[in-house]
Amino acid sequence: MKNNLKQIRTYADGAEKQLLDFFTTNPQYTEFDVAKFLNENADSWSIQYHLSPQRHFLLNWYDFKPNSTLLEIGAGCGAVTGLFLSRTKKVVANELEKNRADVIRARFSDQTNLKVNSQSIKDFSTNEKFDYVVVIGVLEYAGVFFDNTVGSTTSPHKDFLLKAKSLLKKDGTLLLAIENRLGLKYFSGHPEDHTGILYDSLNNYASQSKIQTFSRSEISELFHEVGFSNLNFFYPFPDYKLPFTVFSEKGLSHDLHLSVSEYTASPAHNHPYTQLLSETALAITLQREKISSHFANSFLIEAKK
Numbered sequence: 278m279k280n281n282l283k284q285i286r287t288y289a290d291g292a293e294k295q296l297l298d299f300f301t302t303n304p305q306y307t308e309f310d311v312a313k314f315l316n317e318n319a320d321s322w323s324i325q326y327h328l329s330p331q332r333h334f335l336l337n338w339y340d341f342k343p344n345s346t347l348l349e350i351g352a353g354c355g356a357v358t359g360l361f362l363s364r365t366k367k368v369v370a371n372e373l374e375k376n377r378a379d380v381i382r383a384r385f386s387d388q389t390n391l392k393v394n395s396q397s398i399k400d401f402s403t404n405e406k407f408d409y410v411v412v413i414g415v416l417e418y419a420g421v422f423f424d425n426t427v428g429s430t431t432s433p434h435k436d437f438l439l440k441a442k443s444l445l446k447k448d449g450t451l452l453l454a455i456e457n458r459l460g461l462k463y464f465s466g467h468p469e470d471h472t473g474i475l476y477d478s479l480n481n482y483a484s485q486s487k488i489q490t491f492s493r494s495e496i497s498e499l500f501h502e503v504g505f506s507n508l509n510f511f512y513p514f515p516d517y518k519l520p521f522t523v524f525s526e527k528g529l530s531h532d533l534h535l536s537v538s539e540y541t542a543s544p545a546h547n548h549p550y551t552q553l554l555s556e557t558a559l560a561i562t563l564q565r566e567k568i569s570s571h572f573a574n575s576f577l578i579e580a581k582k
Contacts, residue, residue, distance in 0.1 A: 292323035293376040300383035322547045327354040334520045345408035351415035355381040406446040412453040420487040438503045451580040454517040458490040460574035462543035466553035493571050505580040515543045517575040
């Protein structure tokens with residue numbers, strides 16, 4: 278476990294120093310400053326991922342309760358943290374990787390309703406319960422944090438969700454975004470987002486066992502097994518990383534929303550690929566067959582006890 282944590286603590290995608298320098302030298306930065314910096318680094322996926330205002334599209338429509346408290350597990354460099362700060366009374370941003378935690382502190386140095394915590398979520402301890410726990414692109418790494426721990430269940434992903442659940446108020450809400458291991462883009466030729474291996478998730482991650490995403494039915498079962506009885510699925514297109522739109526279950530299945538196909542052409546992000554089929558054409562077929570929710574590239578899940 279110590280070796281696993283060491284790997285995560287030292288993990289960086291190359292953008293952290295640039296971002297820390299930017300926010301440190303521009304403490305009074307404006308949206309124009311950010312846009313200029315993004316334009317200057319248009320070829321850097323890491324910079325785009327951490328800074329693009331499009332990251333907010335994932336949850337900027339969500340009706341957060343006024344005066345609520347929120348815990349963000351795996352806050353990265355604060356790509357969505359600013360949205361939470363503007364919508365809730367208090368935000369605790371948990372980010373294990375020290376350089377990224379430093380970026381968050383510099384990025385929101387003027388915010389009095391933010392606390393940044395750099396503990397492993399496994400070891401995170403507080404008497405406080407939160408109205409919201411938000412987990413964006415983190416559950417898939419649970420095999421690193423919760424593997425072979427004392428008192429563990431047979432699944433590190435269950436352990437992770439149980440930990441998140443324990444930090445919620447009785448009527449609290451877990452908001453979780455993750456890739457679909459059966460995402461349409463993987464059939465069209467995209468390498469798996471985390472391993473970079475073609476068809477890896479479709480082959481049940483035969484290459485390794487630490488990183489894992491789930492199909493819709495698999496993740497539904499996982500949530501129910503840890504005591505989340507009320508689930509609502511939403512579908513960010515083309516994915517949760519840089520979404521253009523987010524569909525509800527009803528909206529995705531409605532015949533009037535065939536235009537969803539316009540949003541399914543997935544960008545390459547950090548993995549070049551050879552297109553094997555038309556995502557748009559197949560998306561239209563899947564929607565007409567009323568099964569497109571099972572092949573969306575990402576899930577956004579609202580879960581309550």
